[in-house]
Amino acid sequence: MNKKSIRDIDVKGKKVFVRVDFNVPLENGAITDDTRIRETLPTIRFLIEKGAKVILASHLGRPKGQVVEEMRLTPVAARLSELLGKPVAKADEAVGEAVQAKASALNEGDVLLLENVRFYEGEEKNDPELAKAFASLADIFVNDAFGAAHRAHASTEGIAHFLPAVSGLLMEKELDVLGKALNNPERPFTAIVGGSKVKDKIDVINKMIEIADNILIGGGLSYTFLKAQGHEIGLSLCDDSKLDLVLEFVEKAKKLGKNFLLPVDIVVSEDFKAAVNAEIVGQGGIPANKEGVDIGPKTRELYAEVIKNSKLVVWNGPMGVFEVDDFANGTRAVAQACAETSGYTVIGGGDSAAAVEKFRLADKMDHISTGGGASLEFMEGKALPGVVALNDK
Numbered sequence: 001m002n003k004k005s006i007r008d009i010d011v012k013g014k015k016v017f018v019r020v021d022f023n024v025p026l027e028n029g030a031i032t033d034d035t036r037i038r039e040t041l042p043t044i045r046f047l048i049e050k051g052a053k054v055i056l057a058s059h060l061g062r063p064k065g066q067v068v069e070e071m072r073l074t075p076v077a078a079r080l081s082e083l084l085g086k087p088v089a090k091a092d093e094a095v096g097e098a099v100q101a102k103a104s105a106l107n108e109g110d111v112l113l114l115e116n117v118r119f120y121e122g123e124e125k126n127d128p129e130l131a132k133a134f135a136s137l138a139d140i141f142v143n144d145a146f147g148a149a150h151r152a153h154a155s156t157e158g159i160a161h162f163l164p165a166v167s168g169l170l171m172e173k174e175l176d177v178l179g180k181a182l183n184n185p186e187r188p189f190t191a192i193v194g195g196s197k198v199k200d201k202i203d204v205i206n207k208m209i210e211i212a213d214n215i216l217i218g219g220g221l222s223y224t225f226l227k228a229q230g231h232e233i234g235l236s237l238c239d240d241s242k243l244d245l246v247l248e249f250v251e252k253a254k255k256l257g258k259n260f261l262l263p264v265d266i267v268v269s270e271d272f273k274a275a276v277n278a279e280i281v282g283q284g285g286i287p288a289n290k291e292g293v294d295i296g297p298k299t300r301e302l303y304a305e306v307i308k309n310s311k312l313v314v315w316n317g318p319m320g321v322f323e324v325d326d327f328a329n330g331t332r333a334v335a336q337a338c339a340e341t342s343g344y345t346v347i348g349g350g351d352s353a354a355a356v357e358k359f360r361l362a363d364k365m366d367h368i369s370t371g372g373g374a375s376l377e378f379m380e381g382k383a384l385p386g387v388v389a390l391n392d393k
């Protein structure tokens with residue numbers, strides 16, 4: 001990476017504003033997955049050991065510029081404190097006199113967590129005044145929030161214009177791994193794209209057709225392709241505005257000699273929340289009163305074979321409605337093949353990562369990204385504003 005990291009600067013005795021992505025899932029105030037907190041520990045520990053005064057800032061959810069009690073970072077401070085094995089002070093605001101006082105009182109190695117930065121209207125607007133207020137708390141800015149690096153917000157981008165700005169260790173690792181995988185991929189390189197929304201994945205499918213050898217399509221977005229090719233898709237998800245475009249993709253893949261695969265069989269059901277008269281049908285056989293909810297057994301075998309023969313696999317988006325056990329087999333088969341392949345496996349996207357966790361296969365993957373949208377944009381080749389703003393080496 002050509003950006004400076006915390007390894008390249010002296011932080012001893014300095015107040016360091018560290019933007020992290022502690023946007024963790026909460027249920028009734030309890031954290032249900034603390035991966036994003038654990039993945040940030042190397043950066044926080046590094047700074048503590050080097051004698052920095054650590055000021056952490058994050059968003060949680062989308063409070064839209066207002067204080068939302070359920071979106072306070074209080075449970076995150078408690079969890080972080082447990083994981084670090086030391087106290088973490090928590091501020092109830094992210095700027096202002098009380099926070100200034102708390103920041104000024106920090107000793108070397110102390111950790112302070114600010115309140116949700118999205119409680120302030122200026123955050124998502126990248127308001128320079130708010131960015132300046134954040135900057136006034138510290139001597140150095142560290143961005144370790146890979147999951148929010150595709151957002152140009154006051155605490156991810158704006159602040160970098162007012163302080164020396166470097167990356168944290170998680171940011172560095174994400175960019176290194178994803179960058180290496182995509183810039184000089186080992187081949188055969190297989191890209192698996194699933195999930196529900198064609199619109200969100202258009203750019204990544206397009207890019208993958210250009211750089212991957214095999215492109216495996218699954219999940220809710222496959223039906224737009226099947227319909228475009230003239231198949232009946234019943235009640236399946238479909239983006240009718242993209243029919244022409246997806247046909248162009250199929251043509252482009254053919255022209256470039258790429259192995260572009262769509263499901264050859266499909267699990268269909270009258271309801272996507274539970275199996276109601278569920279059955280397995282061929283590509284063209286979806287009944288009018290049913291919708292596709294998973295890839296069928298032939299497709300699972302076909303995709304697993306391709307994955308096992310790959311040197312690099314990049315996977316984004318589940319193969320079916322994996323939250324329902326009866327419809328999880330396709331996603332499980334792909335996860336299992338990723339676990340078994342000797343190739344390097346990269347998982348991007350919140351739902352794919354959640355699926356891999358659910359099947360207890362997370363430790364069998366080579367890299368699970370902490371960023372969904374961010375890893376997608378990175379894979380599409382877009383510049384991430386939170387990275388662009390950092391100081392060059």
Ligand SMILES: Nc1ncnc2c1ncn2[C@@H]1O[C@H](COP(=O)(O)OP(=O)(O)O)[C@@H](O)[C@H]1O
Nearest residue numbers: 195196219220292293317320321349350351352
């Ligand atoms: N055939 C399908 N019909 C409806 N929804 C689907 C289908 N296949 C997958 N999904 C849904 O897609 C959602 C995940 O999509 P997406 O957000 O694009 O993935 P990711 O977060 O991994 O990028 C899951 O909630 C899953 O239930």
Ligand SMILES: O=C(OP(=O)(O)O)[C@H](O)COP(=O)(O)O
Nearest residue numbers: 021023147148350371372373374
């Ligand atoms: O959870 C996040 O995004 P992700 O679900 O795409 O990984 C990040 O914290 C960014 O959050 P945002 O999409 O509300 O800006």
